[in-house]
Amino acid sequence: MSTKKTEGLVDFAILSMKYKTKLTKKFENRVKYEDPNPNHIMSYIPGTICEVFVKEGQKVKEGESLLILEAMKMRNQITMPHTGKIKSIKVTTGDRIPKNHLMVVIE
Amino acid sequence: MSLKKHILDLRKRKEQVQKGGGDRAIEKQAAMGKMTARERILALVDKDSFTEYDLFVEHTARDFGMDKKQLHGDGVIIGTGTIYGAPICIFAQDFTVAGGSLGLMHARKITKIMDHALKMRVPLIGINDSGGARIQEGVNSLAGYGEIFYRNTLASGVIPQLSVILGPCAGGAVYSPALTDFVFVVENISKMFITGPGVIESVLGEKISMEDLGGARVHAETTGNAHFYAESESDCFEQIKKLITFIPWNNSKKAKAFPPKPPKFKGKIEDIIPSDPKMPYDVRDVIKAIVDDSDFLEIQELWAANIVIGFGRLNGETVGFVANQPMVLAGVLDCDSSDKAARFIRFCDAFNVPVITLEDMPGYLPGADQEHAGVIRHGAKVLYAYSEATVPKVTVILRKAYGGGYIAMNSRHLGADFMFAWPTAEIAVMGPEGAANIIFKKEIDEAEDKDAMRALKVEEYKEKFANPYVAAAKGYIDSVIEPNETRSLLLHAIEVSAGKDDHRPAKKHGIPPF
Numbered sequence: 001m002s003t004k005k006t007e008g009l010v011d012f013a014i015l016s017m018k019y020k021t022k023l024t025k026k027f028e029n030r031v032k033y034e035d036p037n038p039n040h041i042m043s044y045i046p047g048t049i050c051e052v053f054v055k056e057g058q059k060v061k062e063g064e065s066l067l068i069l070e071a072m073k074m075r076n077q078i079t080m081p082h083t084g085k086i087k088s089i090k091v092t093t094g095d096r097i098p099k100n101h102l103m104v105v106i107e
Numbered sequence: 108m109s110l111k112k113h114i115l116d117l118r119k120r121k122e123q124v125q126k127g128g129g130d131r132a133i134e135k136q137a138a139m140g141k142m143t144a145r146e147r148i149l150a151l152v153d154k155d156s157f158t159e160y161d162l163f164v165e166h167t168a169r170d171f172g173m174d175k176k177q178l179h180g181d182g183v184i185i186g187t188g189t190i191y192g193a194p195i196c197i198f199a200q201d202f203t204v205a206g207g208s209l210g211l212m213h214a215r216k217i218t219k220i221m222d223h224a225l226k227m228r229v230p231l232i233g234i235n236d237s238g239g240a241r242i243q244e245g246v247n248s249l250a251g252y253g254e255i256f257y258r259n260t261l262a263s264g265v266i267p268q269l270s271v272i273l274g275p276c277a278g279g280a281v282y283s284p285a286l287t288d289f290v291f292v293v294e295n296i297s298k299m300f301i302t303g304p305g306v307i308e309s310v311l312g313e314k315i316s317m318e319d320l321g322g323a324r325v326h327a328e329t330t331g332n333a334h335f336y337a338e339s340e341s342d343c344f345e346q347i348k349k350l351i352t353f354i355p356w357n358n359s360k361k362a363k364a365f366p367p368k369p370p371k372f373k374g375k376i377e378d379i380i381p382s383d384p385k386m387p388y389d390v391r392d393v394i395k396a397i398v399d400d401s402d403f404l405e406i407q408e409l410w411a412a413n414i415v416i417g418f419g420r421l422n423g424e425t426v427g428f429v430a431n432q433p434m435v436l437a438g439v440l441d442c443d444s445s446d447k448a449a450r451f452i453r454f455c456d457a458f459n460v461p462v463i464t465l466e467d468m469p470g471y472l473p474g475a476d477q478e479h480a481g482v483i484r485h486g487a488k489v490l491y492a493y494s495e496a497t498v499p500k501v502t503v504i505l506r507k508a509y510g511g512g513y514i515a516m517n518s519r520h521l522g523a524d525f526m527f528a529w530p531t532a533e534i535a536v537m538g539p540e541g542a543a544n545i546i547f548k549k550e551i552d553e554a555e556d557k558d559a560m561r562a563l564k565v566e567e568y569k570e571k572f573a574n575p576y577v578a579a580a581k582g583y584i585d586s587v588i589e590p591n592e593t594r595s596l597l598l599h600a601i602e603v604s605a606g607k608d609d610h611r612p613a614k615k616h617g618i619p620p621f
Contacts, residue, residue, distance in 0.1 A: 009387065012436065014437055014439060014469040014470055014472070014473065014538070015470065015473070015537060015538055015541040016538060016540035016541040016544060017385065017469060017538040017540055017541070019385045019386075019387065019433070019437035019469060020385060020387050021387050021433060021434060021435060021436055021437040021438075022387075022434055022435050022436075023436065024411075024412060024413070024435060025328070025329075026329060026443070030474070030476045031476055032476075033474075033475035033476065033479075046310065047310075071310075096311065098313065
């Protein structure tokens, strides 16, 4: 990172003070926090969708299996967090998905 | 055979083995822009100082047709030498021999030189250039890695350990460098990762180049795994040699003293620093204005640049600097900068290098990402490292010392031996604006012109508290000094603390928050 004297200085607020300084790439690329949506079922590990057990519109009880996400040679059951209805399914069997990928929307 | 014939036979054998993987493999190595293992060692150590051991070691693998293969030196060169007269032990993996792959005897050669370095109490330099475990040797190669890690750990804090990544260093192999004190990388040549691009693509479907995943730049700038980044192998060797001059041979010695030299910097040190505390400057200019010959060896220059660490000399003696960098992220402490500073302080403490802290920081970096990344446990490392350190510890507060940052940056309360503050120092529980908003909330809320009242109260607070004198009145600061006295007072502090004898409660080891 270049630290040439004044080029690239920006305002940077810490508490109530604003400082002139440079930012790092890492700071600029940081992931901004978003409130998690309890109705979005996200992947907690990257992997492959092996099987999907439910259909859109289906009513599912808490704890029932929705799909299997295979990761690191382990078949992970993804279960319903609370009793509800499947609004939409965003993945199909065979999909390779990253971490924090939206798999199922429930209501 | 006559004696002469014996000698000629020895020479012939040596010559053959010293060719490593042979002419074609050497040509390939050159085509990749890389020196051979032997060239590297000879470029690094003093002329004619290298003595090789285990040249005639042969591998012991018998499966998969390995019994018919000869691997010269089993893919690694080990030996002893000197750098500017300082003794060192060194190993260099030879990529021209079976891709520098690590088998049983290869590992045994490395552990032999490690044991030697530890016994002789001299620095260890490891040059890594290897395709990884030798698959044909199975679990024997895993055993080899484990035995290397074990020795890295035993030697940690006893002898300085340097790792030089001059080729691939992947999978388990990366953990030996990670356990050592300083890691050197070279642009386009160094590659370090646990799982390579191929595995990542097959598991995740994510495409990433080797360079973007674990190239030199990535480790120097993003991961913090590397301490020194160079554009060529020869630059890298110069960095290693320079570092060796700054550090002692082992933990019972001090670094070699050099003839004292005044700084090259001419001018007034206070002119480096803007009068407005919100305006930045490069704290490295302050360090260069203080140290002998203005010669400062910065470590991890590209990573967590909001804190600056490195070695310089005062009156010829090595000292370590930890300095907030207002030029980057206003000099805040965050996860990475805490990690960087804490590890460096522990190195200095282990190897009898006094620590000088230059403080100008507004506090910790706010943000959900920081909190969730564990800024509490990372920040705690700084407190731990300073408190634990028994080497002479000197702090100079240049400007801001707010809140938790004041405590963390080697405050009196964590055991600083000398606390100096420039008259520009602002030592306060938080920045004046924030403090005034809380303390005078009622007055500000009730005022007709809230902004005018706030401004008035901020001024009032600044006048009363944003200075070094409140802390000096309590004895938390030993001396409020003129900036141009800084070097002479630091020289004095180091001089009078030469016999410092400070002890911690006896324990097996502490449990730092790592």
